[in-house]
Amino acid sequence: MPEIPPVADAATAAPTWSVVIPVHDCAGYLARALPEVLAQLGERDDAEVLVLDDASTDDPGGVVERLGRGRVRYLPNPGHLGAIGTFNRGVTLARGRLVHLLHGDDLVLPGFYAAFEAALADETVVAAVCRARDVDADDRPTHTTRSYRRGTGVWTDALASLVLSNRVRTPGIVVRRSAYEEVGGYRTDLPHAADWEMWTRLAAHGPVVFVDEVLACYRRHAGSDTSARVRTGANVRERVTAVGVVLSHVPERRRRPLGRRALLYAAVFASRTALQQARAGHVRTAARQLREALRCLRLVPGGGVPTAPATPSPDPVPTPG
Incomplete structure (x- = not known):
């Protein structure tokens, strides 16, 4: 990186x-x-x-x-x-x-x-995360992310x-x-x-603080890159690849059980997306999401995908200007 x-x-x-x-x-x-x-x-x-x-x-x-x-x-x-x-x-x-x-x-x-600013007052904290509201192209709410701890404080199981x-x-x-x-x-x-x-x-x-408030909006709209990948099923395939990468950041003894859980979660995620797409009348997209869900389930017994290297070759940073 x-x-x-x-x-x-x-x-x-x-x-x-x-x-x-x-x-x-x-x-x-x-x-x-x-x-x-x-x-x-x-x-x-x-x-x-x-x-x-x-x-x-x-x-x-x-x-x-x-x-x-x-x-x-x-x-x-x-x-x-x-x-x-x-x-x-x-x-x-x-x-x-x-x-x-x-x-x-x-x-x-x-x-x-x-x-x-309050959440990051402790200099040892590397980042802070809040709950967010998903909105559509016209700012209408569609979903709100949940709390990962009760009240604002260090997210102890963040990793x-x-x-x-x-x-x-x-x-x-x-x-x-x-x-x-x-x-x-x-x-x-x-x-x-x-x-x-x-x-x-x-x-x-390092420590991450969870801010237990809804303070940001994440927009989902038909023209977004995410929407395009949902239509092809690429969103789930990329998710599986990413699981192998993020597993490199946890101790080796925890990778296989966490990998199984992550792939099972990916299958649930794809199934939920398929249901949402079917309800919206997007039958082909729903079918693609279900196919990707089944692929995830087939990977679960083996404990996941090969982990990618945590530190790839450095890439140049564009010159500031």
Whole structure:
């Protein structure tokens, strides 16, 4: 995975917050996201907001100019880097002690940054995670993630829980920049599971706090990459591959039992998706999800899939600019 270098001007006092907003053809959604971010952080002199444009064909720069109040930096990528390349560039450019990656089509809810700043007050905590609400293209709620502990505090079984499934919605996690420097950036060989692998890597590295509040919204819409992969069943196949990767972050004696549970969970996940698709009238998609569920079940008795190396060859980090 790529290295994340320390902030170049470390001698200068770092801001508390870096909100990094990757965008690709979602200028309309960006216009919904920016006002709440700025309402919470816009008057603070210890926060920066960066919009990284990954070769959009719409006009996110215009949205920043219109709504950014002079507090938002618009930074086009040097070419099309893709989601993971943009994540790594954003973390590298971020100067804040706390880094929030907020996809341009997602949202934060009131109180997000205050709650996370409190959750990360202990310098030993590497990251904090909150509950999130799934919303559709028109901001209508479709699902709310559950609590993984009662009340806000250290998520003691975070690693085991995250190995079973990606429990984190990306807008609902904040990572200490120094933790990124220590564990490295997002793996570019996992284009659809790099976030999941990162969360398990962080949980293996240090304490994670669970914020038992719904403070972020994760958008699911027909044009998203996730929706396209559901239609082909690729979402489940990639999930199986990811299980082999995240298992590398747990002690070897725990890998086989956790692998069985993770694959069983993947089969349940695919079956639930099939039911949802069938109810929506998407019969072919439902059939593909059921087929992938059966494939997962066939893998369960053996205890999972071969574990991938925890540390692949380093990838270059795009030059900040």
